[in-house]
Amino acid sequence: MTSGVSEKTSSSSSSLLRIRCNKRQGIALAAVVFMLFLSLFTFARPATGPCGGRTIRTFNEAVAFSRASSPQQQQQQQQQQQQYHQYRQDGGGPIFRNLNDLEATANAKDNQEHVLILTPLKNAASYLPRYFELLDSMSYPKHLISVAFLVSDTTDNTVELLQEQAHVFLNRWKDRYHDITIYQKDFSFELPEDKRHTFELQPLRRSYMARARNYLLTAALRDEHAWVLWLDVDLVEYPTTVLEDLQSVDVDVVVPNCLRETEDNSFWGYDKNNWQETDRSLEMQKDLDPEYVLLEGYYEFLTNRYLMVDMPTHHSKLEKVPLDGVGATFTLVKAHVHREGANFPAFVFQHQVETEGFAKMAKAMGYGVYGLPSYLIYHTMNG
Template identity: 65%
Template structure:
């Protein structure tokens, strides 16, 4: 039987093969083993004018299922938690090819960077339809050495949280690209959350939204973990009138009660989609519309309305007119590591 490139069927086969190869390279995610990289910015659409190139961005609410999410996680001495961290992300129902992961490793004393590379290479060497869009690892030390048994002491919190804010800002500015519609801040030691969490938080359609984070206890008891999700009260606002501008308020410490209404103390039986406005947030798992960060809301490393880091971010976002809400009934769980 002779074979001819001129036959109609063979032409079709060649066209289909070319389409497949081009699609493979277009959708193929990448992993960067480098500490930092420069990237060519990509935008949804652009048009030329006499004054130069102008960009128009897609309305986030038009097609949320195709939104690209940047997952950001600062790390230090994180080796014990990486297996579960990647397992949970890989089990989410949100398409992996729409998720980009970026990490900042700082002041670590273990082989977190090497383990990150190992996990990333394993995940990104799978079939292309099951890979993440990309995985990037950045490294910057802040010369901050605090033993684990000291990390939650009251007197250490302003300095510790200030360094954490610098770390988040460095990671955000290094990793945020124009293609992302959402930024998800995910702690490495969160050990349980629903696989639909990205879709569920996006469905809230708020600028900043957080679930309710509890402690993962062996006895299954309801025990608060993330106390940084809170509402101001009349009493808490009255307390602040007499404080110095640089005084940092902290939640969950007997040394200085704030009298705020914590989300971990709110009713949890009103439905998973029940929303409450918040004035402060943590970042165990926080979904942010990317334009909130692009417009300048970041994590203050200095006292901002008596807050730093994530709670300062919430105060800043609200001052700029963005919505900040929590979902008291939507429970996730953090490991008991202190």
């Protein structure tokens, strides 16, 4: 009797084991079929290509991609697939871009040359309305303008305001900008506002500013950009044709003369980093420690240089003079200067850092750096 029960129990266990095994095999088979189904979608889209497709790298992405799309998304996917099939039929392969054809010329507007505008920011919310008003008043075609921001160590709502304005500029049907990008990179550098222009802290402050500029430049520069414009957020006035005007000078680096905004319209220089070396300044540098950073506009150490804000302004607006140092309130650079390695040194380079170090570096590489003493733009009275 016991033996019979044992046989029945053994038989039942075997049946249950077979059922469980079959169930596991069924689940495994279903999982394999599901993954094969998803792989069709995963590999049907190219990793790169003219259609702008992207590689699906995770299971969640694959599931999200396989879900039903809206009619608009389906139409867009169909267009992308058509573009990709055409790309493959044309023998599509690696993307080829001939940089020999990328030029920055005096007739940039007519030649449809792209401009990248770069603006580093920190706690800049109060300046943004006027910044965007001036930016949008530029007569240069908006579809040829890309704008990129680097926000660092900010404690206000700068990022939110940038996102709101970018949405406006990128979604209007007329005069839409080519591209707007907002980067955030914190350097954990804190300096009291009332100390930001003190003489002793300038080398350190300028070194961090150089790092921010280099981050922004390397992140934002694309192969279509022929020009790079470094634009301060706190300018209050410049001509609508300023881009075309500065491009027409046709030099590697060019800056207008930046003055302070005053209530009585009196003449006060602002950007004192635009300057020429003199015999006295060069002679004085022979005895300086190589690591000493020279600064303009400070009574603690006079450099004996010729500042552009002290040059005559009654000549033609586009009459240029050679410079040895520049600021970055409004600095237009042919993009190949940056591409070939001229950036903003965060270390001491020929007694300079940041923007003036960039000018020294560009000149050392054989590029021309110029200023326009009679071309006036205006900066807010904030320092």
